[in-house]
Amino acid sequence: MADVETAQEPLAPAVRSGVDLLVGIPVLPEAEALSALATRVREAAQTLRRGYSIVLAVPGESGVGAPASLPAELADWEPGSFSVQTFPAATSPNPAGVSWLAHAASVRPIAAMAGTAQARVCVSLDPDLALNPEMMPVSRLALLMEPAAEGGFDLVMPWYASGPFDDLVTRSILYPLTRALYGPRIENPLGTMFAASAQLFPWIANGLTPDGARHADRQPVPTVLAASRGLKICQVRMCARPHLAESVDLSEALAQLAGPLFLEMEDTAPAWQRVRGSHDIPCFGAASDPLPATEAVDVRHFVEAFQLGVRNLREIWSVVLPPVTLLELKKLSVLPAADFRMPDALWARIVYDFALAHRLRSIRRNHLFGALTPIYLGWVASYAAQANAGGPAAAQGLIEQLARTFDSEKAYLVSRWRWPDRFQP
Amino acid sequence: MWFQVHQALQQSLHRAVFMIATLLPGVVALIVALLVSIGIAWLLAAAARRILAAIDFDARAEKWRYANVSELLPASAPSVLIARVVFWAVVLAGLFVGIAAFDAASAIGVSAYVLGYLSKIIAAAVLLLVGVIVARVLSVTVLINAVNMNLQYARLLSLGVKWLVLVFTAAMVLDHLGIARSIVDLGFGILFGGIVLALTLAIGLGSRDLVSRSLDREREKPAHEDEVVRHF
Incomplete structure (x- = not known):
């Protein structure tokens, strides 16, 4: 593998380096929700085999550093094992886009901060799921962290529960296309929630293609970055994504979902042209939610x-x-x-x-x-x-x-x- | 009296011959300049085509994202397009040389008028090009969006937009060239208003069934369909 450039952000003195886990969330929650998330993240890390030092990264106005204010209970935590840090908020979420890709622009700053902190594992969370304790309990957070922290996997992708008529763009285009091109059968190849190892997240942060070109303005696709470099990928079972009211029309959604993959196809053509066939990848966790009952669709x-x-x-x-x-x-x-x-x-x-x-x-x-x-x-x-x-x-x-x-x-x-x-x- | 008639005829013949004798070198110079420029243009265009073919320009142009605007341009290959531009640029230059030579020989002062009008012609050509491009892009955009909005009269709408833009462009071009300004103003007003009225009547009366069928389809669409099928 070619050398990866160091992360774009200079090592800020406020950011503690050498942490084990950097968990990033692209929105700054209310104090109560932030405290609850921090508690769950810490409890999830405690379920792993050894003790981990953790940084919870949230977007901040003033760039990298400590947040302006913290809930009192978080301030009392031992600073050596857990801290909350801010990363520069990339852009505001895209309200005109697909809801679960609205915070895609924050993935790169989170990965860059993981590089700055010299983290071993970077976890990017989807706020619509992660801030809801019922959808993302401690056990699921741990499930997302563990394969990257202790299982030697470079990319952990969630496999969301879905009914037969859910996520049809993913089922008809993204899943079969990714699998045919790169080999690993990843059910949800596109999204902003994943866990990545130090082998992978510098590539996410830098936006470098295999031929060395930089596309920092593009939405990173971690699955393609990992699969085209032969890194180890697995998936973990998650609950269904919350279905929010979508304001985007179908053509625009197709452009937002298939567009990044089509762009990656151009950059990784030599890699995917060598791949023959597809293969299963390890999957952890049980499919907890039964498939929702569906009624017949009028075609x-x-x-x-x-x-x-x-x-x-x-x-x-x-x-x-x-x-x-x-x-x-x-x-x-x-x-x-x-x-x-x-x-x-x-x-x-x-x-x-x-x-x-x-x-x-x-x-x-x-x-x-x-x-x-x-x-x-x-x-x-x-x-x-x-x-x-x-x-x-x-x-x-x-x-x-x-x-x-x-x-x-x-x-x-x-x-x-x-x-x-x-x-x- | 016959003497006076004879003298008048002789003088007019003398003037005509003198005029022809004055103009002839200029005309010959104009024709020679034009013929020479056509010859040079043909040679240069052929050379440009050969050079572009030798460096595989068409394939390179594709890599340089020429194709990004392919729907806006004529169907010809980029190298052919460039060769044609070279040809006509040289012919045009030859024409100007010829006109200047004609002017110098005849002292009539045509070139000042022609060159003055040339800037208008170039601006009009740019206007026309932009108008055609906008018409094509808009018509495709409207067609695709109308189809995706389930409008049965998508093609009619697309054609309407295309011709509205083209008519608008043609009126602007003629106005800029100063050709029959009052007629263009009046004709454009009547034509543009007529098209809008015709479209309104077509949709309101002629295509009433078509529109109502479209609206009925949307109404018949089950409200819960979007909840049953989730595309993303």
């Missing part, structure tokens, strides 16, 4: 949205997709809603074609995700119709089958990526 509206796209967007799709795919989509558009099924291979190739168009900038990138939206809704219709018939267990089987198809169709992506002109429509 009619999704099919109509797809048909409207076929009627109007074929000209734009023809810049991205080869003629044979356009023909398949046209054939699909005349099927009645009851018989509507999008073959997995077709969907996999479409995602690969859009990833390539993103790289080639065949059309403007905001137009690209807008053009993908009706096809994605067609996939949703096809998946929902099959999941309605088979139930939750069948739904998981459908996703696994789709992911295997992404694996097997990877040769198509590699060919198109290497020789895009050969396939140009």
Whole structure:
């Protein structure tokens, strides 16, 4: 592995160096919530095999250092084993984005502070989960810390419980694409909650690509950074993500979720082109929450949205997709809603074609995700119709089958990526 | 009297011959300058094409994110585009040389007028280019967003936006060139207002069923659908 540059922040005298665990949260909670979180973090660390010195990092106005005020009970804690420090708040959360990525801009400063503190493990928490003791009890905090602190893993990703109709962008694009490209089967490859070892978090902090280019403005994707460097990854079972009211529309959400992955594909092309097949990774913890009961989804509206796209967007799709795919989509558009099924291979190739168009900038990138939206809704219709018939267990089987198809169709992506002109429509 | 007629004809013939004799060198100079510039332009364009092909310019341009604006530009390869620009720039330069030579030979003073008007032509060409680009980008944006908003008349809307921008651009260009200003003002007002009125009537009357079907679809969409299916 190439040498990693040292963290961007100079070692501030206020930050204690040589800590074991740095736990960062991208929002500054109220005093009571901060005290409760600190207590849970300390209790979680105490459940591990040996004693750890911990820094709880929260955003602060004045950059790196001690916070202006602390709850009285925290101030009394032994300073050698636990302290609260501030990191420079990167930017305000993005209210117009996907809620669980709203604090993505804070991941890099947290990782940079872990580098400054010479921490052994950096834990980044999702405030919507971490500040809720029922969703993130001590046992789950410990579960997130332990594999990185004591198990020798470089990246620990949460595997959120979800119903068959939850997180469909992740299930249809992010999970199968990440697994086919890099190998490890990570159920939730994108998010701001993870634990990373000292092997990994400097890469997150610096925004360096494998070829040495710096993209500090980009949202870091720890799973890609770890997988493309052959680091050890595992996942831990978590409860379902809280579903907040989302103000973002689907096209914009697709851009926010698939966009970072498509960008990483460009930077890591030599790495993922060498990978053959995918493999399971260790998973810790029990799936505590039963899958929520679901009712059948009416797929009619999704099919109509797809048909409207076929009627109007074929000209734009023809810049991205080869003629044979356009023909398949046209054939699909005349099927009645009851018989509507999008073959997995077709969907996999479409995602690969859009990833390539993103790289080639065949059309403007905001137009690209807008053009993908009706096809994605067609996939949703096809998946929902099959999941309605088979139930939750069948739904998981459908996703696994789709992911295997992404694996097997990877040769198509590699060919198109290497020789895009050969396939140009 | 016949003598006077003969004299008048002789004088007018003399003036015409004198005028032709005065203008002819200028005209010849203009034609020669134009022909030479076309020859030089052809040579330079061919050389530019060869050099660009030798350095694999098209592939490099793709790497330099040329493709980022590909939907805004003509479909030609970047090297062809550059060769054409070189060709026409040299031809234009030759034309100016020819006009200046014509001017010097004839002392009529055409070049001052032509060169004065040239700045307007260039500004009008830029206006036209920007207008066409904006029309294309806006029409694609409107089409995609309208489809994603489930509007059945997405294509109509996109075409409407495209032509509104194009008509607006054409009016600005003609106005800038000073061609039939009053007619353009009046015609543009009538045309633009007419398009808006036609669209309003089309949506309000002709496409009433289409719009109501769209709205019905949205109304029929179960309120809890977004709670059952969570995309992210």
